[in-house]
Amino acid sequence: MNDFEFNDRQQLDDYIQSKQSTATQRKTANDINRFRTWLATQNCHEPPENISPAQLDILIGHFIMPLKKADDSNYEPDTITSFHRSIERYLTNKNYKYNILTNPLFRTSRAVVAAKRKELKQQGLGNRPQKAEALTTDEENLLWETAQLGPHDPVTLIRTMWFFNTKLFGLRGSDENRKLHWGDVCLKCDENGEEYLEFNERQTKTRDGNTGYTRPFQPKMFPNKISPHKCPIMHYREYQKHRPAETLSNDSPFYLAVCHNRAPGSQLWYKKQPLGENSLRTMMKNMANAISLPGKKTNHSVRKTMCTNLLHAGIAPTNIVQLSGHKNVASLNNYATASRNQQQLMCNILMNPTPITSDTVPVNYTSRSPLKPLNKSPLIKQPCTANSHTLSAHSSVYSAVEHTTMNTATDPPTLFAGAVFHGGVFNITVHDGLQTSQNINKQKRRRIIYSDSDSSQ
Numbered sequence: 001m002n003d004f005e006f007n008d009r010q011q012l013d014d015y016i017q018s019k020q021s022t023a024t025q026r027k028t029a030n031d032i033n034r035f036r037t038w039l040a041t042q043n044c045h046e047p048p049e050n051i052s053p054a055q056l057d058i059l060i061g062h063f064i065m066p067l068k069k070a071d072d073s074n075y076e077p078d079t080i081t082s083f084h085r086s087i088e089r090y091l092t093n094k095n096y097k098y099n100i101l102t103n104p105l106f107r108t109s110r111a112v113v114a115a116k117r118k119e120l121k122q123q124g125l126g127n128r129p130q131k132a133e134a135l136t137t138d139e140e141n142l143l144w145e146t147a148q149l150g151p152h153d154p155v156t157l158i159r160t161m162w163f164f165n166t167k168l169f170g171l172r173g174s175d176e177n178r179k180l181h182w183g184d185v186c187l188k189c190d191e192n193g194e195e196y197l198e199f200n201e202r203q204t205k206t207r208d209g210n211t212g213y214t215r216p217f218q219p220k221m222f223p224n225k226i227s228p229h230k231c232p233i234m235h236y237r238e239y240q241k242h243r244p245a246e247t248l249s250n251d252s253p254f255y256l257a258v259c260h261n262r263a264p265g266s267q268l269w270y271k272k273q274p275l276g277e278n279s280l281r282t283m284m285k286n287m288a289n290a291i292s293l294p295g296k297k298t299n300h301s302v303r304k305t306m307c308t309n310l311l312h313a314g315i316a317p318t319n320i321v322q323l324s325g326h327k328n329v330a331s332l333n334n335y336a337t338a339s340r341n342q343q344q345l346m347c348n349i350l351m352n353p354t355p356i357t358s359d360t361v362p363v364n365y366t367s368r369s370p371l372k373p374l375n376k377s378p379l380i381k382q383p384c385t386a387n388s389h390t391l392s393a394h395s396s397v398y399s400a401v402e403h404t405t406m407n408t409a410t411d412p413p414t415l416f417a418g419a420v421f422h423g424g425v426f427n428i429t430v431h432d433g434l435q436t437s438q439n440i441n442k443q444k445r446r447r448i449i450y451s452d453s454d455s456s457q
Helices: 010-018 022-041 053-064 077-093 104-122 137-145 154-168 232-241 277-281 283-290 299-312 317-324 329-335 340-351
Strands: 185-189 195-199 256-258 270-274 425-429 437-441
Touching: 022 053, 022 077, 053 077, 053 104, 077 104, 154 232, 154 256, 154 283, 154 299, 185 232, 195 232, 277 283, 283 299, 299 317, 299 329, 317 329
Parallel strands: none
Antiparallel strands: 185 195, 256 270, 425 437
């Protein structure tokens, strides 16, 4: 044991480094080279990890304050923060004693970063006008109609498999797809003999093995019975048929390089080598450019389309994150952008407002099945849900839920099931082709509870 070199950490450091994101390593190296080059212009030739905290704090601040691109244009605010974090990652790897992101000794440099971000925001930066846009339904249909997607040839077929994996499995457009193996996607049958595809996840950005967080279910793709020509099962079988037999093992790469020099009529469309990283990274961009789709379309556009479509369809965010793989519901805020049609609807409402009086509450409500009142009337204390309202005396409430039709006369009261009413008597008028008026007297403390089932909770 005495011959063992405990101080030799290189092998362990190399192993740790090999498991880190290559993109993060590249970003850190570039930013540190930029910082060290700047230090040399300040006659400071010491590596950053050898500089005292007091001096390094000042140097980082002076480095960040004038930081610009090579063409003298400004960076985005988030890029400034990424430079700061790159320095911290570098120092951590060099076993520096202090964390520049949290230690009080580096409060000045942190304040400079905050001030720089504020300055850039005041100049109109940080709004990300060039961020990836989700695909509209018409744009997605156009991809199929113009044969950018489909089983027509090896290029469109592999693009289609990528599109399905990104949109229906919720994979990240580049990184998670690049790591995908053939055995990660399995063709299975349910108890009725119907085929479906199931994704068995390995390491991802949010689940790297260092936390107990896992998906609550394995994402699945089911047959498309409405549009059979867009069926993922059919495309998977077609893709399987054109792969070399050697690439059907579980550890083979999922995406293969296209064999452009294949013999006429050959069923082998792909090589044994994996698809190039650049080809995978520009999947959506190449399709969008081919048919001149407007806006910025990148691989992330497809993942954004998945989240946006589900949100607009009214799927619960708690269910969406189970498919998308986000750690928490708050992450969906980036995808909760109103569609163009929704923006137009809001604009029309504002341009042509409906008159609202203090004793009339116009309500647009979602259609529900006939409901039965419960025998029990427990005291409801919690605020009401999306189909309920908490009303105050002489208040006006307008629900901006999209218009649907009412099925039965029992619907209006259900809009306020679970609501807590404050004040005296309220006259509630529901406008949607059927006028219903009902007085609710607080003094009598009457509560009517409705349920979708016959059993009480």
